[in-house]
Amino acid sequence: MSEYAVYLNVPAYLAQWINHTFGYPAELIKDSPESRVLNECLVKTPADHKPDTGEGHNVKISIPYFKGKDPAVYNYLYNSGKRAIEESFRTLLIKNLMEEVGSLANANVKIATLLYMWMEKHGIDEDHWYTVSQIYYRTRKRYFEEKNIKIR
Secondary structure, X not given: OOOOEEEEOOOHHHHHHHHHHXXXXXXXXXXXXXXXXXXXXXXXXXXXXXXXXXOOOOEEEEOOOEOOEOOXXXXXXXXXXXXXXXXXXXXXXXXXXXXXXXXXXXXXXXXXXXHHHHHHHOOOOHHHHHHHHHHHHHHHHHHHHHOOOOOO
């Protein structure tokens, strides 16, 4: 990894999940969807912008060496690029949540208990239980109930 990084300010539950899953600073898996999105969104720092110092941000992502993109030169994300990275992480969190909690949903255990277990396992504070539960219930409703699609 390089000494260069990009910074995101994401909801607290997502920051906790990212930092627990990928470390701090987050080191992305080579050729993962998140890494490919980062590679595509990185640009040279525009002349009229200052380098991002990470002030007020809760996620730091190390910029890996990409073929043809030296992190010393390509180390800037526009806001749209930051949103794309955040969306990619949020989608990964939802997949992880549905895979692990959804696979146990019929195990004679309350969903609330499973959600607390999943949050603890993935480093998310109990303060964010309502948010995580709403993500779970809305995703389950969208896929399982409305479209009868199994996403496990």
